[in-house]
Amino acid sequence: MSAAETGALPKLAVWKFASCDGCQLSLLDCEDEILSLAGEIEVAYFLEARRATVEGPYDISLVEGSITTEHDSERIREVRSVSKRLVTIGACATAGGIQALRNFADAKEFVAAVYATPSYISTLETSTPISDHVQVDYELQGCPINKLQLLEVLGAYLAGRRPEIPATSVCMECKRAGNVCVMVAHGTPCLGPVTHAGCGALCPAYHRGCYGCYGPMETPNTRSLAGWMRNSLGAERPQLAREFRTFNANSPAFRAESERQEEAAGE
């Protein structure tokens, strides 16, 4: 029986791992909805917003951030064990975030570059998404996530249905918005054709190429896009490697493409 049927409000928990706080802030950025939402869901654990905490289990856990420490790799297991549904929000939680650039480098050297006494710092060699550690029920992509999509996920859960979040590309949103294609018309490199929709095709609307902050769409043809950017726009391989290696660098599709470009550049 669902919580709604029993009369008790479903319990929401919000958890933070390595991240910028922006995705959980999206919840507080729902200025028009947040107070009514708090009437539909019990905000049981949300340290950024409240001091009081209600013990689990939680009906829905929103998880922000990636796993970068041994302690966090244990903490996420505890979070999973007290969560009926676990939804990851944002590029850090779904792909490892910008901090996953260490996965392509020597993490120890990274620590030494920032801290005078590296021995005070305990961190893993990699930054990995939540799904590498525990079972995830739903992943909401974006850096940052779209707050309306977050409300859709919560609303869908309250109604007992799957969230309706299209897994198509930014191009679809861009066409619907009536934007001029920045790649065709201006020769601006754009990751729109391989990037997951959700932002509303913002960058092209501002005369800028998409930089892939929503991560890969379903079955992205990155190889074709990279070839097109190289052959038609004259993009160099190191630049292409960098384009795919940003906020979703560790997502399998973008990772493979950046490594492919890097290897080819080295030949």
Add this chain to the structure above:
Amino acid sequence: MSEGTRTIRTPALARVEGEGEMYVRLRGSEVLDVQLRIYEPPRLFEALLRGRELGEAVDITARICGICPVAYQMSACEAMEDALGIEVSGQLRALRRLIYCGEWIESHTLHLYLLHAPDFLGYESGFAMAAEHGEIVERGLRTKKAGNELIAAIGGREIHPINVRVGGFYRAPERRELEPLREKLERAREEALETVRWTAQLPFPELEHDYEFVSLRPAAADEYPIDRGRIVSSRGIDIDAPRFDEVFEELHVEHSTALHARVRERGAYLAGPMARFNLNRDRLSPIAAEAATEAGIGDGTRNPFKSILIRAVELVYAFDEAVRIIDAYEKPDAPAVEARPRAAVGHGVTEAPRGLLYHRYEITEEGGIAAARIVPPTSQNQRSIEEDLERLIAANAGLDDEALQLRCEQAIRNYDPCISCSTHFLRLEIDRV
């Protein structure tokens, strides 16, 4: 109360941005140890920026903080422009101030209404406060929304805006895109004045200290510091950004993944709204200055608990400044100043909502980033926070553990600490022997 040792510990600070712990140990009224332990995992931005193209620092450093991404974008831009030898002026600079006003509004309102005010009124959260003071919290949410709308109008979205670049913007807004905001901002300015009156009557715990305040001070006589200026202090510092390292240093202490900053051979200093206000009261707009006077802080204040009141005054200023900028706005001919890369070192410093934010980059001839350094406001304030706690506990040792713990947490929140920012940065626990 016994003369034994007491430990007071908040393992996970709430209503702050990021992950920190408070640890305090005292015997009687003698404070033995105070630590703001920052255990937020380090994300190693300064390392991962190396090898990236200089323009990428704008979007990458924004990801340090979801609450103040514009501050990171602005300091990064200023530093890169310094390296490239270009200056962004006129309407482009005005647009930068405008989007920055939006961030001050969004960040200050979030902190003031949802994170800090509940401490003064005895609520555990803004949600609990809303149950009894619905109209007040709704006013806060409306004010916050006005700030977010301003950021989104210029930047495309409120978190990690996409329209900011080195040299200016990808696309400058049309006048007609900004005009509809004007009326909303004017209305919100009225509500910000109510916010000043409301915060002025909160019960302020007693605590005063002769801080060394550090903030920017702009050259223009009518500008409150936001996007540029010289770095000045209440004890005579007056330097340009490139001399930051000569005057300030960062120390790596064991209990923190944030580095502690201090004035070389002097010690802690305070950055943020209280520093900006005390050093630049003469630069407030007439409406904001009058609001400060009516609220009883017209001659400045050294009580850190009154930072909430200063944030309210800065809200009035930010709305006022935004309206002024929109009134004078004409779309610039080009959305950005273009420049060729060159090997150089660039420094940039702006006023994030929480205080001074310094960036330094070494750029290669091809426009790559060879080295990066970022000094966020919270790591600059970390030592001041701990010293405030020492003074507060010594004066309030008679309180029971729970009351003392709450008071200490409130004192930490005076700084609106942003822990994600400062990591390369906070834990609070009270330990009484």
